Amino acid sequence: MAGLLNISEPNANNHNHNHTDTTLNNKNASHDFLATLATDATNTKQQAASKHSREQIAQLFDLPLMDLLLQAQTIHRQHFTANEVQISTLLSIKTGNCPEDCGYCSQSGHHRDTTKLQAEKRIEVDKVIAAAKRAKATGSSRFCMGAAWKHPSAKDMPYVVELVKEVKALGLETCMTLGMLDTDQAAQLADAGLDYYNHNLDTSRSYYEQVVSTRSYDERLDTIANVRNSGINVCSGNIVGMGESRDDRIDWVHELLKMPKAPESIPVNLLVPIQGTPIGDKVLAEGQLPVLEWIRTIAVTRICCPSSYVRLSAGRESLSDSEQALAFMAGANSFFYGDKLLTTGNASQSGDDRLMRELGLTKQFAAPRAPKQVPVLDAMSGHQSQVVLAE
Numbered sequence: 001m002a003g004l005l006n007i008s009e010p011n012a013n014n015h016n017h018n019h020t021d022t023t024l025n026n027k028n029a030s031h032d033f034l035a036t037l038a039t040d041a042t043n044t045k046q047q048a049a050s051k052h053s054r055e056q057i058a059q060l061f062d063l064p065l066m067d068l069l070l071q072a073q074t075i076h077r078q079h080f081t082a083n084e085v086q087i088s089t090l091l092s093i094k095t096g097n098c099p100e101d102c103g104y105c106s107q108s109g110h111h112r113d114t115t116k117l118q119a120e121k122r123i124e125v126d127k128v129i130a131a132a133k134r135a136k137a138t139g140s141s142r143f144c145m146g147a148a149w150k151h152p153s154a155k156d157m158p159y160v161v162e163l164v165k166e167v168k169a170l171g172l173e174t175c176m177t178l179g180m181l182d183t184d185q186a187a188q189l190a191d192a193g194l195d196y197y198n199h200n201l202d203t204s205r206s207y208y209e210q211v212v213s214t215r216s217y218d219e220r221l222d223t224i225a226n227v228r229n230s231g232i233n234v235c236s237g238n239i240v241g242m243g244e245s246r247d248d249r250i251d252w253v254h255e256l257l258k259m260p261k262a263p264e265s266i267p268v269n270l271l272v273p274i275q276g277t278p279i280g281d282k283v284l285a286e287g288q289l290p291v292l293e294w295i296r297t298i299a300v301t302r303i304c305c306p307s308s309y310v311r312l313s314a315g316r317e318s319l320s321d322s323e324q325a326l327a328f329m330a331g332a333n334s335f336f337y338g339d340k341l342l343t344t345g346n347a348s349q350s351g352d353d354r355l356m357r358e359l360g361l362t363k364q365f366a367a368p369r370a371p372k373q374v375p376v377l378d379a380m381s382g383h384q385s386q387v388v389l390a391e
């Protein structure tokens with residue numbers, strides 16, 4: 001087995017490389033995969049891209065765990081440098097009193113009487129820059145800024161544009177999560193040079209109504225499309241363990257594959273149940289999802305979206321070293337540094353540094369997106385590419 005893992009040499013970010021899993025049609029597929037892996041590994045690099053059907057995604061979830069992990073790690077090494085992780089730092093630039101009613105979130109104004117979260121105004125630009133400098137000094141390559149808004153207002157736009165420019169000037173990649181964006185707002189952020197915009201789907205379309213009522217699933221997809229069309233990289237993930245079924249997790253992966261292009265960054269969050277939130281209280285009363293099901297979700301995401309960064313976000317704080325190691329084995333290659341994720345706790349930075357040393361993981365350097373990069377659609381082939389405009 002160890003020999004099999006060695007056959008795929010690191011080959012960072014080669015998006016032309018495909019993977020071997022698209023012929024998985026029944027449960028025997030795992031045995032076929034293991035039997036043919038050694039000879040197929042070199043051939044996979046020439047295979048054409050193909051999307052998984054919902055049935056194929058379900059079959060991946062059903063694989064014996066070790067077969068699933070082996071397949072995910074093998075595919076991971078065909079698309080990224082082995083043992084390298086991208087590290088981000090997340091800062092809340094406006095906390096609490098959000099008009100949305102996301103059932104898991106302490107920042108929702110709908111749950112403030114029970115969560116008792118103290119709302120805060122926008123943080124001043126200087127303080128954000130100071131936090132970004134600290135993030136860079138400690139090894140983060142990306143600085144993510146989150147605001148508890150339904151969407152940025154007209155008066156918020158100059159503020160967030162300035163933040164993108166200032167943080168980018170430090171040589172960091174930038175990411176924002178500010179709620180819904182219209183096409184004009186996405187264009188303003190793209191012009192400022194924003195690298196990533198986060199807007200999670202959270203769960204399947206059918207389970208979504210159990211989670212949020214103030215923003216529709218289609219509105220989420222519209223924002224993601226606006227981000228994609230502006231040329232900003234898309235970051236969009238989920239939260240597992242909110243009471244959804246495995247079918248919902250399968251549907252969420254399938255939803256990613258229905259997009260014109262899979263998100264470049266996919267956070268796979270494990271719910272941190274917060275007392276006072278409807279979903280947190282329900283999960284605390286009924287019991288949490290087994291961690292291995294979260295690991296499976298990471299592995300299936302890695303296999304189905306081989307070129308995307310699969311990110312560990314919320315939920316890491318409560319995990320053991322071994323569970324986190326399994327998540328990296330499953331193909332996760334990105335995580336958040338720092339003691340806090342918006343309002344929930346995170347694994348400590350010193351603990352992360354120690355774990356990285358023990359696992360032999362190294363940090364990836366930042367590669368900020370060039371400003372004024374726009375998507376160009378080839379009318380003949382339908383192929384979309386990014387073009388950097390001259391100043």
Ligand code: SF4
Binds near residue numbers: 099102105107148
């Ligand atoms: S998850 Fe985001 S949009 Fe939903 S309530 Fe929390 S801050 Fe608002």
